[in-house]
Every structure is written in structure tokens, then in C-alpha cells.
Amino acid sequence: MKLSKKLKLRMLEQMLLTRYFEEKVDELFAKGLIHGTTHLSIGEEAMAAGPVNALKADDFMAITHRGHGSCIAKGADINIMMAELMGKETGYCKGKGGSIHVANLEEGNLGANGIVGGGIPIATGAALAQKMQNTGKIVLCFFGDGASNEGTFHESLNMASIWQLPIVYVCVNNMYGMSTCIDDVCPTNNISDRASAYQMEGITIDGNDVLEMFEVTNNAVIKARKGQGPTLIEGLTYRWKGHSKSDANLYRTREEIEEWKKKCPIKRFQTYLIEQKIMSEEEIKKMEESSLETIERAVEFAEQSPYPSLDALEEDLYAY
């Protein structure tokens, strides 16, 4: 499949924005400007940009607690995201949600979820609605390797299969659920092996290859849109940072981390773009700089935004 230059540039930019966004979040967290908990996807950027770009603007997606990259790929406004993480009134959730609840239905983002596996049935229901309403839209559902052990995974994939729903399940297999190596808690070689339990196609691919992630997802999206049912795609990737704020990384080796850093999905994509003469080093440099600026502006925006007023405390409980 031939991808346009424009799309490739967009994906690189999203990956860069994600990387810089999260590096900044890490920094702000250390400084106490972002509080609570936040989960960084540094090292996994291809797993967001690849699949999400296979969607149309009005398709839906449900994401995980480690979802900054998917939000950005779906077109989230970085300013508004940053404001949310700082707990500001101008954030996506008016400061009420924070990092693990960023959502924006207008952009088709059904939201991150603080409950591991909690978003899988929700995505499945959104897909059911597409089918019932004949919208031609599809749903992309992200979850982690660890989440595949939740009962909701099983119930949802089964439902999607028997009803042939227009949904694509993407498992971000970064080898660990918190400290727990997936090999210790999942007896099959691949998580995609579980698809057969639902008579579903299951595919495992290199999650650090944004082009492959795009293509494989795109095929699954086309299939889903045609009414040919769901697919389970597993991308193999790695989280460079700790699970969340307090993680001594005792469950994995420094070597393993370093090994994976060498497989950086962004570097890899950049090398490809240069080798294929799609971008020059110069152009990449520029994109990096402008992305960094975008993040700086977002921090400014967020910092200058007000905190929600106490009047907002009991608002938004019920819809009217």
C-alpha cells in the first residue's frame, strides 16, 4: 500500500509531539506541577500514530490509561490536553478527569479509562451502535497486554465476533502490566493467539514500526467497514519509562531497557524517511523544533489557564 507523504509527515509529527509532550509531563510531574498519576508511552509512539491514522476523522476510538499518543493522533489539541493534566478549567474535562480520563467525543475519542479493561466493552458497544445505525463508522479499541487477562476482554471480543461488529482491537503489548511480565501471566506465545477463541483473525506485528501498524490496522479497518467483522492486532513494543510515577524498575533489567531504546520507533521512522528521501534531516530538525515549540506553548497555555472554581465542584454530575 502506498501512503502519501502527507500522511507520513503527519504521523512523524504526532509521534514527536507525543514524545515531547510526555517528556514535558515527566518534568512537570517531577516539579509538582502535574499531580496524581500519569502513564507515559515513551517508546510506544508508533502504536498510537499507526493505528489511529487508519481511522477517518469521525470514526471512534477507546483508549487506555497510557493514551496521550492516541489522543494526539486523533487530533487532540495539545493545549487543552496539557491544561487537563495540570487540572485546569480549560482542559478537556475541565480539570475533573486528568491524565487517565482524557476524552473528547467530538473528535471520536471515547476516552481513556482508569480501569484496566474497562474500555473494551464500551468500545464494543459503540461499535454495536455503528452497526445498528448503519453509519459506516468503525471503532478502534486499545488495551494493554495486561488487560487481556480481564474478563471484559473475553466477553467483549466474543460479542464483537458473534455480532460481526465494526471494531478493531489493538493490543499494545509492551511486555509488562505494571511489573508483571506478560509471559508469566499469559500462557500463549502471543496475545493474538487468543483471537482464535472468538473465531477472529489475530495478528502480531512489530509495534515499533509505524508503517506496519498503520497498514495492518488499515486492512482491519477496511474489513470492519465492509461488515466483515472484528480483528485483533497485537503490536510488540516497550515502555521506556516506569509504569507510573513511582517505579524502581526492579522487575526488568537495565540492559533490556537499553536494548529497546535502540529500537526507538521515532528514530527508526526518521531513518526511513531520510533513506527514502521523503524528508531531509533539515526538515526533520525543523519539525522537531516546531513540535517542541508546540509543547512549550501548551505549557504556557496551561499555566496561564485558571484552576476550576469551587462552583464547578458539583456541576456536571447529571446531563440535562
Next chain:
Amino acid sequence: MKLSKKLKLRMLEQMLLTRYFEEKVDELFAKGLIHGTTHLSIGEEAMAAGPVNALKADDFMAITHRGHGSCIAKGADINIMMAELMGKETGYCKGKGGSIHVANLEEGNLGANGIVGGGIPIATGAALAQKMQNTGKIVLCFFGDGASNEGTFHESLNMASIWQLPIVYVCVNNMYGMSTCIDDVCPTNNISDRASAYQMEGITIDGNDVLEMFEVTNNAVIKARKGQGPTLIEGLTYRWKGHSKSDANLYRTREEIEEWKKKCPIKRFQTYLIEQKIMSEEEIKKMEESSLETIERAVEFAEQSPYPSLDALEEDLYAY
């Protein structure tokens, strides 16, 4: 594998007792002498006698709402069972549990469960305990085709596999969960196909063939006892009666029911026993009569037993 005559006779007797017990329950229910709800396994008797006889007396089992046959096969006292169904003080649960909660830990019966799929993790935990305590005992876990769509099925089988627990899962596939045909809610051909999602051996066999049920379970029990992990065995069978008390059977055809009645597991076993000259028709007749008498005596026992006194109402809430 060569089964002793004694074992074969015992299995036939258990199957007869189950059949007569449940026919009596059906009758008593119609008369209003048994109330609430009760689920008959008539037509599925081989699925209880076969697997359960592969257990030693001190092995454990967890059963379903449709569990009279398994109780009887594990050695339950028919009198006490009948008393429980009539809500009498002399019943297994002192009249507090009823048909869907018959249990007897002393006989290794962890209990029926009113929650579909609710017993699967419990059985799995009992197996974990056997492994940790190195008892050499194993656990047999029954559930229905419908139950295989509950999240607990997935979570539990996964756990049993990663920990290589001494447990044998037996799926009683009677084609329906209430009115819902398993073909409509499970996309794979067999439920045992799901075992591969847990790197577990999965086998589908004729659930009306008590000898095959015994043998296949027995092999799995031996394997489990050796520490070689769990197995998922699916037996194909059929429930002749409605799901529970009020079932107009609109979801299946009279022909289908009649077709399966021809495959009666008891008749089939009796024919085998006669053909193999293990029992004479005369002996079978005698066994039938004595089994019927056992049931009649159980009814008498139960009828003569007192209802629990109101003083018992708030007893047994906490263990001391």
C-alpha cells in the same frame, strides 16, 4: 482402559438415581411440594457420572445450578438432598440453600452455584490450594456452555494454566444457555476450541457416552495429579426438560428434543452392559426398582423431616 464391573454398575446406578430423583423433583414441583426454582439434568446423566467417578473420594468438585447428578455421583445422600429441596432442616444446607446451593464439603462437593460462571474461580482457587499444600488432590470444575461466555471463565482458565493447577474443567454443552443456542453466542465450533487461548488441552467428546466421559476425564485427572496442568473437556449432551420451571421450549423444536431422547445416555449404557454381558436385563430391572425405592424413601424421609424453626433464621451467618 479397563473399567471394573463394579465401577460400571455404580455409574449406572448413579445415573438411574439421578433420573428418578429428578423425575420425582419435577413431580413434587408440579404439586407445589418443592418450590423456588430447580434445574433438571434429565438426559445429561452421563456428564455427571462419567467425570465424577474419575475422582477419588477426597478430590473436590464445583458444580452448577444443574448439579443433582454430580452430587449423587460424588456420593451425596439422596435423603438429605431431597430434604434440602423440600426446604427441610435435615437437608444439606438445613433448608437454607435449596436446589441451586446443594453442597457438602465433607464429600468434596464445593457446591452448586446460582451465579452462572460463579463457581469457576472458586474451583480454581481450591486447586491452587491443593497445589500449594501438595495434597495430591485435584479439582473437577463443571460449567455450562453458556457459562463459557462469562469473564470468570477466561480469568480462571488463564490462571489455572499459568500456574499449572491440578484442575479439570468440564463443560456440559447441552447446546443451550436457557433459550440461547450456543451457536448464536459462541463463534467457534466447539467450546473446547477456547482452550488454546490458554495453551491448554481442549477435547470435545460425546457427553452421552458415560464410558468416554469417564475415560477422557480420568486421563485429565491423572495428568492433573502429576502436575501437568489443567484440561478443558467438553461433553456434548442435551437437556430434555425445560431450562427451569417455566419454559415453553419455544426456542427449539419438538423434533430436536425427540431426536436427543433417542440418544438417552442411560438406555445407551444399559444396552452396552447387556451386550457386553456385564449385566442381565433382569439385573438392570432390579437396579431400576431399587433405585426407585431409594427415591421413594428419600421423599418419605424429606416429608417427615421438620421445616427449620424460625430460631434458625439468623444462625449460620458467621462461622466461629
Next chain:
Amino acid sequence: MEEITYGQAVRDAMREELQRDENVFLMGEDIGVYGGAFGITFGMIDEFGPDRVRDTPISEAAIVGAGVGAAMVGMRPIVEIMFSDFLTLASDQIMNQAAKIHYMLGGKAKVPLVVRTPGGSGTGAAAQHSQSLEALFAHIPGLKVVMPSSPYDVKGLLKTAIRDDNPVVFFEHKLLYSKKGEVPDTDYTVPFGEAEIKRSGSDITVFATSIMVHRALEAAEQLANENISVEVIDPKTLVPLDTETIVKSVIKTGRLMIVQEACKRGGFASEVVAEVVESEAFGYLDAPITRVAGKNIPIPYSKKLEAAAVPQVEDIVKAVKEELLQ
């Protein structure tokens, strides 16, 4: 006005809403050909087809979760959980997802979902099929909790629930399904948060929910023979709760008794006590507020035990007399 059963009223409400709004649909275990465990949806699959009267696998968490997801993108699902005891299997989707999404997302999403489910004891179905779990859901902000007692109410409240843009947990009562009452043919709704004085009286206020409304009314009738005048209030919805009507009544009668089927400890009755104690009615109380409630035990199977586990008419009669002596 026709006399129809409570079960029929539930069905009619759903039928009319399915006709009115193409986004409304039903989903649950065995609700199609079987018509659900209590026959409530019987025949509806013929009228609306298997798409809109959708049989599901036995997967409570995913059933409700799929309802949440469908609701977020514009549908108005009515999900049936066969027995309210099984809500425990879908608790995360109800309590952590449906209830919180609107708030957590800063008001940017809504979840117009109805979870219908029968509760209550009296059918001999024992501990795992007989609970009254409304208090669990009333405690979780973001949910609305409904407990209709009559055919008229159940129909009007269910319509309100379906048209509400928020998640509603709708508790029907198994024993009420066959109860008859007058229901108009015309489209009507019963508002949330408006209690009804089902019988007016002057000696004591009895606040009762679901089937206990009927037992309280029967008790009131008996007590009337002894010249005791009982006012019976049915809140209809626990969330929102019409505290005003209760407070007014207590100010009038000076006495309050709360009757619920659910286990006493931590039941919704306690909440009503606390609300009234914090209200202006406190100063008007001539006697302590009492709760007549289910015992703190699982529901036992044996018939007499089962009946003794929850309030019966005579328990209410007795409790009112004792209360009046104080």
C-alpha cells in the same frame, strides 16, 4: 383506563418508546423468544426484530458495558439484567463507568442508559436470586435509582428513565409483575424525584418502597380498623429523593417509620432517617424514627424462613403500634 399488570406496563412502556424513538433498543439475556426470565419482553422480538430486542451471551459486564458505549454515541439502550443480584457482575461498568463518565469528562459525554432488573424475595429462589440491592447504587453519584410500586408508576417512570440522559438503575419487583392496576392508554410519564402520598393519614408517616408500599397500605387498612391513621409515602425514586414531601408529612404526623425489603444495615432506610433527622422535621418528632427492614442475612430458601427474613404486613402493623406507644 385499562387494568393491566405491572409486567404488562413495563412491556408497554418499552414498546411505546421503541416505536417513538429509533435509538431505543433492548439488550439482555434471553429477552427474545423466551421473553426474559419473567416473560416481560415476551413477543417483543416479533414486533421489533432481533436487532432491537437483542439476545446476548451470558456476559453481564459486557452487556452493561456495551450499553454504556452505545449510549455514549447516541443510542438509548435498555439493558436487562435477569436478576438484580447479577448487577454485582456489572458493577464496574455501572459504578465506575456509566455513573462517572459525565462528570469525569467534564460534562462532555452523556450516558442515557437504563438498566432494568427485577429484585426482591418471595419466589423461593434463595440467596443469589432474591436480594434488594438498591442501596448500593443509591450511594454512587451519577446514577438515578428507581423503585416503582404500581403498574401506573412503573410505566410512567420507565418512560422517564428511557428519556433521561443519565444512567438509571431501574428496580422492578418479581412479585409485583402480576399485580394489576389502572393505566391510561395515552402517553404519560411519571417524574423522577416526586414522592406520592399513597394514603393520607395523621398519626404516623410510613415511608415504603417497591412491594413494601403494598404491605404498608394493607397494614394501614388494618390499622384504620383500630382507629390508627397511617400516611403512606412512596418515594418512587431514591435518587433523586423527594425529601420535601417526607419532611412535610413528618411535621404533620410527628412520627416516621421506614419500611424496606433490603437488609437493614446500610439500607436506604438509614439514609431516609439521616435526611429527616437533619431536616426541620427533627424538632417535630414525637418518637424515634424506626426502620422495619429485612434481616441482616442472605435470603434463605425454605419458605417460612424466607418470609420471616423480610417485612410482612403483620410486622408493619406491630411496629406501628409499638411506635405509637412511644
Next chain:
Amino acid sequence: MEEITYGQAVRDAMREELQRDENVFLMGEDIGVYGGAFGITFGMIDEFGPDRVRDTPISEAAIVGAGVGAAMVGMRPIVEIMFSDFLTLASDQIMNQAAKIHYMLGGKAKVPLVVRTPGGSGTGAAAQHSQSLEALFAHIPGLKVVMPSSPYDVKGLLKTAIRDDNPVVFFEHKLLYSKKGEVPDTDYTVPFGEAEIKRSGSDITVFATSIMVHRALEAAEQLANENISVEVIDPKTLVPLDTETIVKSVIKTGRLMIVQEACKRGGFASEVVAEVVESEAFGYLDAPITRVAGKNIPIPYSKKLEAAAVPQVEDIVKAVKEELLQ
């Protein structure tokens, strides 16, 4: 006596019980090398091995369910649910299985299971990681519900829980883990069902749970400067509840305030109100009983909102003063 943290006290209780009884074991997500989300089990896997400090898949229902099964056949599992909000995923196993098995089976089986879990807000973890859900479990007969507030209590209560033959839901508080207090080196237990007067006073009784005990004590300290004498009662266990101590105190002070972090509506505070109103203390009340509780909203993320969602020391001070004016 040594000063140790609440978190350390939890760990010590488990270590000592693991040493004492070979049937005790731990099971939960990331409790091994990681030491759990709050580091409570850190290092225990080295001491007791991966069999007895068992990391699990992310499968809350099966974790608790496996605990139930293991408990039924003689083990004494301590199961950790990483955040108490996730209890919703294991509700069926806790409420319909663990809680009911002993009763439902006519006393023939027992379930000596402890479900340990941190609750509470204050860490900025937002709506799905900050709840106080004790009321849900206190409503279900067959469970015991514990809410320790100090290092001494948490250690002694956890030991009691582990040695108890019934299922116990044990709520720790995230913000208390670092709280220090004196704890004896010798083996001791703290009994269930015995409340403690953490500060004695004469003007008003304040009943508080978990972290609110500390906020109430601080409020009492401030109020003492204004010559207001506050008695602070910590029930330690909600089920069983030591009503007697509360009633006595109320008879003495004539006023009762209940402070809880959980959402107000349907919280355990309401139960305490109802119990006291039904007791002999009713006649001694000089003012209405009030509840100072969490707002009826999910916990918001933004810091100031989060703090405003639950009672703080100044809220208690203010409420006590208002109460004394009545």
C-alpha cells in the same frame, strides 16, 4: 514500643501471620517484586517466596474467587485489590459468594478470606482511584468490614481479620500509609466490634472513620482552644459495629456528628444515625445528628476540587460550631 508507619504495620501483621500459620498466603497484582502500588508488600516475596506472595494476572474477579475457593478448603488467603475502586470487578465473588457461602450452605463451609484494599482520595488519582466504598460492603450480610485509622489498630485488626473464619473486607487508606504511631513488638490483636474513644470530651460526640479520625482529632484540638470539648469515637470496624460505645457517648454529650470521607448519600454515616435514633440515646439528643461527609460527586482530579469534595479539618470545626448553636 517502636514508632512505625501504618504501611509498615500492615506489612508486619502479614509477615508475622505468614510466619505463624503456613496456611496464610498473599495474592494480588504486582505484590511481589514491585511490592504493590503502595509498596506495602515490598520485600515480602524475598522472605516468603513467590508461592506465598503470589503475583496474579489482572483478573480481579478470579483473584478474589480463587481466594474464596482456597479459603473453603483450608487456606487463609489475604487478597490484595490494588485500589478499592476495583472491588466493583470482584463484587460478585465478594457479595454473592464469599459473604453468603457460610449461610447458604447451612454453616457447613467457611470462608476465612481477607480482602485488603486501599481506599480514599487525596492522591490526585481522580474518580476511579479515590473512592470510599465501605458502605457497599457493610450492607451485605456475612461480611465483616474494617477501617483502621492508626498503625497500632491496623496491625492488630489485620491480625484479627486473618484469624477470623469469615470473609473480611479490610479498607486501608492511601494517605495513612505514611502515618506513624507506636506499635508494640509483641504479638497482639485488636478485637472487632470494639470502638475506641480516641479523645474524650463532653460537648459533642464525633464519630469518625479511617483518615477522618485524624481530621476529627485535629478539629477537636482546635476547638479545645475555644473551650469546646469534643469526644472522638473511632469504631474501627463497621461490621460488627460497637453501637453501645456510641450510644453511651451520645447520652453523655447529647450531640452527635458523624464524619466520613465517603459520599454522603447512602454512606455508612446514615446507618449510624439510624442506629442511634433507634437507641435509647434518642431521648438524650439536644440537637439533630449531622453528617459531615463527602459530596455526592465522583472525586475530581484538580487538586482544590478534590480537597473540597471530602471533609477537611476546617469543615469539621465549622460543623461542630454550627451544631453547638442548635
